[in-house]
Amino acid sequence: MGQHGDRVKKALLDAAEELFAREGVDAVSNRHIAERTGSANHSAVTYHFGGRDELIRALIERHTDDTRRRRRELADLLGEDPDLRDLLGCLILPWTDQLASLPRPSWRARLVQQLKAAPSGIELIAMLSDPLVDEVFQRAMGLLSDIPAPVLVGRSWIMGRMVTDVCAEYEARLEQDTIEPNWTGLAYFLIDACAGMLRAPVTTVGDFLSSRSAGTLS
Template sequence: MGQHGEKARGTLLDSAEELFARFGIDAVSNRRIAEHAGTANHSAVAYHFGGRDELLRALVTRHLEDTNRRRTELLANLPADAPLPDLLTVMILPWVEHLASLPVPSWRARFVHQIRSVPSVHQVLTEAAVASPAMEELVARTHAAAGDVPPSVLYGRSSILGGMVLGVCAEYEARIQDGVEKPNWTGVGYFLIDSCVGMLAAPVTHPGDFLARPSSVYLL
């Protein structure tokens, strides 16, 4: 694809990410994405991506290589017996650092938060998450470091954890855009790390399989 094609593709991705973040996945048509991108070709999404699923896949994986690289670097520096806070730092910090690197306004956190709840995108998210060996290793080591918490409880807590991290980041991103907050993503990141440590390692008073095992931890 030539330089012009790459630029057009990038503009469509920017347009789709913003509109999906603002209005939701199902409320935005491919035509509306093309119009927002400033192109008169209403078939631009199909032309550049092949279809809706391919567009969503491109959006999900858009910055994944950078965050995976950073996660792999941090993971390589951990000792074999790394405690839970250090493991969660490696899991969460690359995502937060990526959000900090984006211009204001950014839409990434709100977009990812939106797609997490869309059943039709579940497979795309799952593929993106399991494609990261570093994340797979982190999930396994995090569960092992959580002590005597039963696996069924850990699965349920991990599901809540993923939604909590994405929800907090989405809300913070919006507050930055509205001028309510001055960006301090590092502070938010360590707040989330501390909160997740407390959630995963909390005492278990009523063990049980209350939540289905999540397929993946969606931190992109």
């Protein structure tokens, strides 16, 4: 396709990421994305990506190599007997490191938030998830055997939503405010919050969220 085609694809990805983040996945048409890039070819998304699902897949995969590499580095440092905060850090820090590496304003956290609100987006995220996330997550759950399984399922779902939503809110704040980003500080704030929630006393055991899956990050 050549350099021109690569530039067009990048422009389409940039436009889609911002529009999806701002307006929601289902509210943005392929035509709208093409028009945002200044292209008169309203079928540009189909031409360059093959279809909408392929565009979304490309968006999800866009920064995952660096995230997975960072997670592998952290996992290799865990040792045989890591504590809960170390394991949670292996899940959360690669995600916030990715967000910290992006130029401002960034849209990545809000994009993921919107994708998780769209059924097709949830399915694509699940298909492209990092197997190491599941491995680390299961090790973390193994340290919480005293917590009833339905409670752990529910809390892990809340944890995934919380990390995504808090990062999206922080990203939006960075767009509006002239503050110095501190994604690492936010990561440890989230690690503390997740560890506290997962270990919190149990006063009610109910099957409230067992049909939900944990909101892990690729």
